[in-house]
């Protein structure tokens with residue numbers, strides 16, 4: 001499984017969002033992480049379909065939409081229409097998680113299941129086969145620039161072991177508090193898709209991006 005950095009535009013400079021996106025694209029980014037927050041499921045409100053629609057024509061990167069919203073089934077079609085390539089929903093926000101994953105697949109998109117730090121992996125027992133990616137939050141969602149919660153590292157390793165045991169090569173994505181100091185920890189734990197916001201968009205983007213991806217194990 002290849003390693004990918006997924007820059008989160010939550011931390012981009014919105015006075016020149018397009019330039020920031022093209023800057024990570026020039027670095028070779030294949031994923032762009034799009035953090036949608038509703039002020040209900042998480043304390044903040046971020047952005048939604050109009051921003052996604054406006055940036056869709058910019059690149060062919062995988063637009064990795066992370067819905068930190070209650071009852072996300074209400075917006076699957078809207079984000080699919082706006083240009084999402086993958087939609088990740090929080091298990092904690094869905095009454096019928098299995099049905100929402102089918103809804104995302106029915107739109108031809110990739111699915112993701114996200115778990116908050118305190119949520120048990122057992123939530124995945126009867127549904128992980130429908131996930132194209134599993135996102136383990138390494139912070140309590142709602143804000144960029146937080147510190148990674150160390151206890152989430154063991155959870156990443158446990159999930160990797162469970163998926164390997166089931167013969168599922170589903171990549172684990174991690175999100176929150178990943179930077180030059182913590183990226184080795186999440187890679188060693190078993191993450192392959194690494195979300196980073198402030199560590200990428202805070203300062204010189206190209207330099208930040210290359211510094212983080214230099215930690216990726218070279219495929220032999």
Ligand code: DX5
Nearest residue numbers: 141142143144145177197198
């Ligand atoms: C929810 C958001 C953030 C963001 C990453 O809180 O999902 O975790 O993407 O922010 P950084 O990389 O700045 O911690």
Ligand code: ZN
Nearest residue numbers: 035066175195
């Ligand atoms: Zn996110």
